[in-house]
Amino acid sequence: ATPTSIMVGIGRAAQMGVLFRKGDALQRLQEVQVVALDKTGTLTEGRPSLTALVCAEGFSRDEVLRLAGAAEAQSEHPIARAITAAAGKGLPKADAFEAIPGYGLRAQAEGREVLVGAARLMVREGIALGALEAEGQRLAERGETPLYAAIDGRAAAVIAVADPVKPGTPAAIKAFHDQGLKVAMITGDAAATAQAIAAQLGIDAVKAECLPADKVTAIAELQQEHGTLAFVGDGINDAPALATADAGIAIGTGTDVAIEAADVVLVSGDLRGVVNALTVSRATMRNIR
Ligand code: ADP
Ligand code: MG
Numbered sequence: 001a002t003p004t005s006i007m008v009g010i011g012r013a014a015q016m017g018v019l020f021r022k023g024d025a026l027q028r029l030q031e032v033q034v035v036a037l038d039k040t041g042t043l044t045e046g047r048p049s050l051t052a053l054v055c056a057e058g059f060s061r062d063e064v065l066r067l068a069g070a071a072e073a074q075s076e077h078p079i080a081r082a083i084t085a086a087a088g089k090g091l092p093k094a095d096a097f098e099a100i101p102g103y104g105l106r107a108q109a110e111g112r113e114v115l116v117g118a119a120r121l122m123v124r125e126g127i128a129l130g131a132l133e134a135e136g137q138r139l140a141e142r143g144e145t146p147l148y149a150a151i152d153g154r155a156a157a158v159i160a161v162a163d164p165v166k167p168g169t170p171a172a173i174k175a176f177h178d179q180g181l182k183v184a185m186i187t188g189d190a191a192a193t194a195q196a197i198a199a200q201l202g203i204d205a206v207k208a209e210c211l212p213a214d215k216v217t218a219i220a221e222l223q224q225e226h227g228t229l230a231f232v233g234d235g236i237n238d239a240p241a242l243a244t245a246d247a248g249i250a251i252g253t254g255t256d257v258a259i260e261a262a263d264v265v266l267v268s269g270d271l272r273g274v275v276n277a278l279t280v281s282r283a284t285m286r287n288i289r
Contacts, residue, residue: 005287006026009284012283013276013277017266017267017273018276022264028228032246032278034226034228036219037183037186038235040187040188048145049086053158054135054157064151064157067112069083069088070087071106071109072087079145083161095109100117103120115149118148119146119148136158140190145193165200174202175272183202185208186215186219187208194208205222212240215238215240229247230249232250233249240261242258243261249265251269
């Protein structure tokens with residue numbers, strides 16, 4: 001690649017809203033065989049809303065929403081907004097708040113101990129889910145994310161949230177397939193939820209229930225299976241994966257930490273930007289051979 005042709009390619013990409021932070025990424029993108037994408041905020045909008053709430057015996061919807069809402073009001077996770085929005089105004093103040101990354105949170109409200117998070121949080125805390133587990137599985141198989149609330153050490157409810165797929169996502173996935181690429185999803189979400197969304201989108205491979213460090217392992221596995229890999233993500237927990245991928249692509253609407261770790265930044269959240277990046281890379285490298 002001559003320096004001039006690379007500069008021209010980078011300029012063309014910039015006009016399409018694709019910013020190369022590192023020039024050698026233009027060369028590496030052309031070798032990509034698999035595109036792996038974070039789910040929440042990358043394939044989807046990252047703005048989940050509450051879709052279902054099923055209480056266990058002895059708990060009411062109002063009580064669960066009030067206490068879970070009070071706890072989530074302290075959290076910055078996108079899931080928190082879904083729950084506080086449904087809980088409404090006039091929530092009690094929670095204290096002793098503790099975020100448990102990849103699991104959920106813990107807090108106290110109205111003198112009661114509140115836990116909200118994934119099934120694995122309840123496993124970790126030794127809380128039996130009982131009949132709520134099957135309910136959660138049913139919701140996950142519809143592509144919704146099941147969360148569990150426990151109050152004073154007892155499973156109180158399963159709360160489902162759903163996050164809409166971005167409008168440009170199906171076209172981007174089709175374009176990757178048309179270019180002969182494999183498409184993978186990497187997510188911290190429940191396996192059944194991730195599988196349902198992947199099936200709906202025609203995604204070839206899924207790595208679910210990943211803690212932030214697991215995303216790096218997932219990338220190594222996908223590289224073994226499919227070859228040179230581009231990873232697309234937006235969150236703080238995507239930064240290690242963006243740094244280890246052959247090409248790291250951050251969504252410009254994402255966190256600064258993700259952008260700093262990436263080789264390429266998309267100005268908009270639309271994944272068709274990734275398609276443009278790959279197309280410019282191929283065109284540039286073809287011209288110089
Ligand atoms: P991702 O955003 O890719 O799902 P995270 O590591 O942020 O990955 O979260 C993993 C899982 O942990 C979520 O899907 C959810 O089940 C649970 N979780 C994290 N934060 C919260 C929260 N504030 N409230 C409820 N559940 C949470
Ligand atoms: Mg994300």
